[in-house]
Amino acid sequence: MALTCEICGRPIRGQAYKILVAGAVLTVCESCRRYGTPLPSRPPQPHRVMPVRRARPVRRVERGLFGEELRVVDDFNIVVRRARESLGWTQDFLASQVGEKVSVIRRIEAGSLTPSIELARRLEKALGVRLLERVEEEERPKLSTGDFALTLGDVIRVKRRERGRR
DSSP states (O other): OOOBOTTTOOBOOSOOEEEEETTEEEEEOTTTGGGSEEOOOOOOOOOOOOOOOOOOOOOOEEEOTTSOEEEEOTTHHHHHHHHHHHHTOOHHHHHHHHTOOHHHHHHHHHTSSOOOHHHHHHHHHHHTOOOEEEOOOOOOOOOEETTEEOOHHHHHHHHHHHHHHO
16 A cells, blocks of 8 residues: 655655645655655564563451451452352452452452452352461460560660669
């Protein structure tokens, strides 16, 4: 397909020129290029692909109805996707069942969004899976010197006593 001059309308033979005429960029032939300001011809720039940053899911810990601490299981995204697929549901249908946007379901299944406790409960009910677990209190190692453990409060009290004697 041959280019045509945007000023005279003739087919362009040879090189086409880009010029600026009254704020418009036109592609013209050799003889019409004098009617505007020539634009510098640059080689096309390669398209840069920006790297995708994956956010790590945030571990949400919230208090449940009876005061126990709950959190979403580590592999929630796999559990949700497998349960949805086993039911034969689309992401659109699941979103309508739990009252969320499809983009939220996509992000949950991708693992880039950790559902809130409330949303996890709605997903559990709709899919028939377990997404919440109780947080077990971790034992903190005690720094013991003999029979007692020294705490920061003990250190502060000792420092205050030393300052009071001076």
